Structure formats: structure tokens, C-alpha cells
Amino acid sequence: MLTGSMVGMANWDDVETAAPELAAAVRGRFEAYGLAILATLRRDGSPRVSGIEPLFALGGLWLGMMPDSRKGTDLLRDPRCALHNATTDKNVAHGDAKINGRAVVVSDTDSLNAYRAAWATSADAPVPEPFALFRIDVTELTMISVADDELVVDFWREGARPGRTIRK
Numbered sequence: 001m002l003t004g005s006m007v008g009m010a011n012w013d014d015v016e017t018a019a020p021e022l023a024a025a026v027r028g029r030f031e032a033y034g035l036a037i038l039a040t041l042r043r044d045g046s047p048r049v050s051g052i053e054p055l056f057a058l059g060g061l062w063l064g065m066m067p068d069s070r071k072g073t074d075l076l077r078d079p080r081c082a083l084h085n086a087t088t089d090k091n092v093a094h095g096d097a098k099i100n101g102r103a104v105v106v107s108d109t110d111s112l113n114a115y116r117a118a119w120a121t122s123a124d125a126p127v128p129e130p131f132a133l134f135r136i137d138v139t140e141l142t143m144i145s146v147a148d149d150e151l152v153v154d155f156w157r158e159g160a161r162p163g164r165t166i167r168k
Helices: 012-018 020-033 070-077 109-123
Strands: 036-041 047-052 055-057 060-065 080-085 096-106 132-147 150-157 164-167
Touching (some): 012 020, 012 060, 012 132, 020 055, 020 080, 020 096, 020 132, 020 150, 036 070, 047 070, 055 109, 060 070, 060 096, 070 132, 109 132
Antiparallel strands (some): 036 047, 036 080, 060 132, 080 096, 096 132, 132 150, 150 164
16 A cells, blocks of 8 residues: 555645646755654644654655654644745745645555665665654645746645646
8 A cells, every 4th residue: 555545635646647847846845955844733723843854755755753752643633734845045045845735644564664665765774763654645735936026836736627826
């Protein structure tokens, strides 16, 4: 079950097929530094933001974290989440990427071992053990940039027509 997606859910491969240019730009921003900000919902509904190292591999978008971490318990309770690339420039010269989705807990041995192998290849280090693993089913992508003194917002939403661009 490494690549398929549930009905109505988009794994990363599905997003790359539906909006290839936007998916490549968004992935590039996340992979530029390998760090992201994860937004989850606390038990009382208030937001929590946490640092995370997302991994694009095996046709999916993966979040590994310490077991029983606050962000992990948030995702187990309410799978809705948002990821924002590491922001390093207030002028967004290279763009600002966001991914919204739903986290799906992954616990089968084959997927955990495949993730370990993919992580070791990308990070040149083994996965810190023990860990909890989630796959993100993507519901929305957004890339914000500035071009010709205009704010450019490229986005794709699950179930909608191909990506759109708005200029402001």
C-alpha cells in the first residue's frame, strides 16, 4: 500500500499527475532546506505549529516523528494539517509553498521499512528510532511568489479542475 490512495484522497503521485508544474515547484521549496512548519489542531481546537522534516518518496508525502509527540497525538485525534516550507526570505523571492491535507497513520512493517530506506538515502543517516509515521493525503497546494511587482498565487485543490493562478 505504498502508492495507492483512498477514494477521494490524493497521494503525492496523484498531485504530480494532476498539477505537475505546481507540484514540482512546491516540492522544490520544501526540499530546498528539508524543513517545514507543520500546523495541527490541539484538543481544544486551537492551532499548534511544530518543526518537521517532510519526505517526498515512494509516491507519497511522509511525516516521521517521535512516538507520543504532541504533533503526532494531534494528528491521531484530528488528521487535518497544513505544511509550510521553511521561510528564509520575507520577499519570497523563491516562493512560499503550502500543502493542506489529512494525515494517515502508517504502521505496517513493509511501509515502515520502505520509509526507513528512503529516509536513509535522502538524509544519509538512519531514521531516529523509535518513530511514528504518517502519510499525507493532499487536499490543496499553494505556491505564492512575486513576479513583475504582482503577487502570484498558484493553487490546486483536490477534486477541482487543474491548478489555477491568481495575480494581485
